[in-house]
Amino acid sequence: xxxxxxxxxxxxxxxxxxxxxxxxxxxxxxxxxxxxxxxxxxxxxxxxxxxxxxxxxxxxxxxxxxxxxxxxxxxxxxxxxxxxxxxxxxxxxxxxxxxxxxxxxxxxxxxxxxxxxxxxxxxxxxxxxxxxxxxxxxxxxxxxxxxxxxxxxxxxxxxxxxxxxxxxxxxxxxxxxxxxxxxxxxxxxxxxxxxxxxxxxxxxxxxxxxxxxxxxxxxxxxxxxxxxxxxxxxxxxxxxxxxxxxxxxxxxxxxxxxxxxxxxxxxxxxxxxxxxxxxxxxxxxxxxxxxxxxxxxxxxxxxxxxxxxxxxxxxxxxxxxxxxxxxxxxxxxxxxxxxxxxxxxxxxxxxxxxxxxxxxxxxxxxxxxxxx
Numbered sequence: 062x063x064x065x066x067x068x069x070x071x072x073x074x075x076x077x078x079x080x081x082x083x084x085x086x087x088x089x090x091x092x093x094x095x096x097x098x099x100x101x102x103x104x105x106x107x108x109x110x111x112x113x114x115x116x117x118x119x120x121x122x123x124x125x126x127x128x129x130x131x132x133x134x135x136x137x138x139x140x141x142x143x144x145x146x147x148x149x150x151x152x153x154x155x156x157x158x159x160x161x162x163x164x165x166x167x168x169x170x171x172x173x174x175x176x177x178x179x180x181x182x183x184x185x186x187x188x189x190x191x192x193x194x195x196x197x198x199x200x201x202x203x204x205x206x207x208x209x210x211x212x213x214x215x216x217x218x219x220x221x222x223x224x225x226x227x228x229x230x231x232x233x234x235x236x237x238x239x240x241x242x243x244x245x246x247x248x249x250x251x252x253x254x255x256x257x258x259x260x261x262x263x264x265x266x267x268x269x270x271x272x273x274x275x276x277x278x279x280x281x282x283x284x285x286x287x288x289x290x291x292x293x294x295x296x297x298x299x300x301x302x303x304x305x306x307x308x309x310x311x312x313x314x315x316x317x318x319x320x321x322x323x324x325x326x327x328x329x330x331x332x333x334x335x336x337x338x339x340x341x342x343x344x345x346x347x348x349x350x351x352x353x354x355x356x357x358x359x360x361x362x363x364x365x366x367x368x369x370x371x372x373x374x375x376x377x378x379x380x381x382x383x384x385x386x387x388x389x390x391x392x393x394x395x396x397x398x399x400x401x402x403x404x405x406x407x408x409x410x411x412x413x414x415x416x417x418x419x420x421x422x423x424x425x426x427x428x429x430x431x432x433x
Contacts, residue, residue, distance in 0.1 A: 190374065304371075
């Protein structure tokens, strides 16, 4: 694909490897209902665009199932010397992307896939990064698989998991109490659109905890991603390491693994059409991360995404629909950079660079679309 020079080539079938401030439980329930009734502008267009393009998706090769295995705790990796990137050709797109993902102020990993061709790019895409709230995509997918199998219903109600104050690392699992009960559909809306941790942990409790998500990922053929703790524990114990200089294998993903997950979900490999639309629709209504992936994209670029934030790390993953109808799956993980504003700026710049690299991405009906 001319204009899109690749650092790593792969095709989609073989390409494998937190935060709303909750005021009251009543407000959470009301917010979920309002979001379902009145989604923001562009959400309906995004969902209809997906439905039109993939009403009858071509059957995708199913990955060989991977036998689930217990997830043993992994030690924190010591600070490590990161391998230097191979120098790309001067003036090429990969050279520009590598410069934008310069890790001199903290590690940055990027992976992108053109859904129309299955080809993509990766910069430090095989290094583990903190999942933070981007794992909520996989948590919801695991729950929706249970819906497809008849084990749960979207109308089933589950109690929010409200953290009880406790000292860092004082227990293996942070204590929680039950809050208001919401439907599975409301919990998904809160977990994805507002990154609500209490709703996410309610879904985690329903499916059997963090290890259930890792087992689902392995069954789906996704390596390089694992969840070891619930969200309440991740938040309580956050800050133990500096992710810019230290790799922690627990609760981590590689950008390539996340791009593989996004690709499979988009292509309908693991979920029914209805469940797929529930997840992608919620991603299209995401209200967090206005200074990240969407910040520098043109107004007519349709985006569905999920952000992640923890101490020293910010991320954004999801889909971008270009003006000429292409869909890009993109995963960006940024650490360090002097603080959150620096990380968000880097995410926005990388997303715009990837978007602009596709021929026709800035054109609609032959007219140039200005970037803002």
